[in-house]
Amino acid sequence: xxxxxxxxxxxxxxxxxxxxxxxxxxxxxxxxxxxxxxxxxxxxxxxxxxxxxxxxxxxxxxxxxxxxxxxxxxxxxxxxxxxxxxxxxxxxxxxxxxxxxxxxxxxxxxxxxxxxxxxxxxxxxxxxxxxxxxxxxxxxxxxxxxxxxxxxxx
Amino acid sequence: xxxxxxxxxxxxxxxxxxxxxxxxxxxxxxxxxxxxxxxxxxxxxxxxxxxxxxxxxxxxxxxxxxxxxxxxxxxxxxxxxxxxxxxxxxxxxxxxxxxxxxxxxxxxxxxxxxxxxxxxxxxxxxxxxxxxxxxxxxxxxxxxxxxxxxxxxxxxxxxxxxxxxxxxxxxxxxxxxxxxxxxxxxxxxxxxxxxxxxxxxxxxxxxxxx
Numbered sequence: 001x002x003x004x005x006x007x008x009x010x011x012x013x014x015x016x017x018x019x020x021x022x023x024x025x026x027x028x029x030x031x032x033x034x035x036x037x038x039x040x041x042x043x044x045x046x047x048x049x050x051x052x053x054x055x056x057x058x059x060x061x062x063x064x065x066x067x068x069x070x071x072x073x074x075x076x077x078x079x080x081x082x083x084x085x086x087x088x089x090x091x092x093x094x095x096x097x098x099x100x101x102x103x104x105x106x107x108x109x110x111x112x113x114x115x116x117x118x119x120x121x122x123x124x125x126x127x128x129x130x131x132x133x134x135x136x137x138x139x140x141x142x143x144x145x146x147x148x149x150x151x152x153x154x
Numbered sequence: 155x156x157x158x159x160x161x162x163x164x165x166x167x168x169x170x171x172x173x174x175x176x177x178x179x180x181x182x183x184x185x186x187x188x189x190x191x192x193x194x195x196x197x198x199x200x201x202x203x204x205x206x207x208x209x210x211x212x213x214x215x216x217x218x219x220x221x222x223x224x225x226x227x228x229x230x231x232x233x234x235x236x237x238x239x240x241x242x243x244x245x246x247x248x249x250x251x252x253x254x255x256x257x258x259x260x261x262x263x264x265x266x267x268x269x270x271x272x273x274x275x276x277x278x279x280x281x282x283x284x285x286x287x288x289x290x291x292x293x294x295x296x297x298x299x300x301x302x303x304x305x306x307x308x309x310x311x312x313x314x315x316x317x318x319x320x321x322x323x324x325x326x327x328x329x330x331x332x333x334x335x336x337x338x339x340x341x342x343x344x345x346x347x348x349x350x351x352x353x354x355x356x357x358x359x360x361x362x363x364x
């Protein structure tokens with residue numbers, strides 16, 4: 001398999017036991033975030049970068065690749081078997097919940113792709129109307145309003 | 155929402171919009187870009203944040219941007235002014251010293267904003283400022299500074315989550331020599347996914363970075 005020398009693959013996976021921990025914590029907490037997470041996610045993946053293995057995708061991963069020099073294609077993916085609607089909101093779409101819905105697929109998988117400028121972006125998922133933090137996010141940031149946003153560096 | 159509710163809400167919404175316009179006007183006078191302020195207001199409004207809470211947050215951001223503008227001066231001019239000032243404001247809000255912001259504000263223009271954002275993100279995770287500044291500068295002097303600086307905070311966070319001591323995590327994140335990354339076709343890039351990470355270290359105690 002030939003690799004473009006500039007290829008780069010970034011994978012974020014929900015850590016093992018994430019859902020179990022979320023469920024356990026939810027039983028002890030009234031946090032709306034955890035309620036949203038439990039309702040939403042068995043697994044969340046988000047990847048930024050360029051295809052390392054074009055055409056090689058696994059259900060638990062999201063692959064993102066450059067589409068042109070100024071933009072990077074980012075694919076947001078959420079496995080949320082109980083959800084009826086999922087969207088992604090963030091600094092890239094003015095936090096508009098109807099701007100980027102994720103398309104439902106098989107096994108509760110919701111996904112969408114969009115072209116973003118390289119740099120730092122903040123985002124959240126909206127699951128059945130509830131704004132939830134990506135539980136697989138490596139970086140989060142205080143939004144100033146009493147909650148946190150996930151941070152994506154691409 | 156009925157008509158009566160709309161009537162009752164209207165004065166409050168009008169007042170907050172007036173407050174926001176006043177903030178924008180003052181920011182304009184100070185030469186602060188309005189784009190980050192309008193974006194923050196839009197974020198709060200989209201999240202349904204009460205107006206009484208939204209306005210102070212936007213006002214605080216305006217103050218941070220003005221402070222960043224004063225600190226960076228000519229280092230935040232041109233097409234990247236808004237992004238550099240936003241990054242510096244983020245760093246200041248995370249507790250960065252003015253000296254650190256000024257120091258990283260001197261980075262090359264292509265990596266200045268990213269360096270300042272990484273400063274804010276890493277300070278927000280509890281990493282010590284002196285080490286963070288040194289390592290971002292090191293990354294910025296590398297062969298591929300944009301790639302090296304971008305993702306430093308994510309990489310450091312991932313490494314700490316994997317049990318790497320914070321000091322080592324910073325070194326590995328900035329040098330791109332993290333364990334588990336040696337076979338990456340790009341070679342010298344920081345680990346940027348959990349798949350790149352080593353097994354948790356023996357001394358992992360589940361605590362955040364110190």
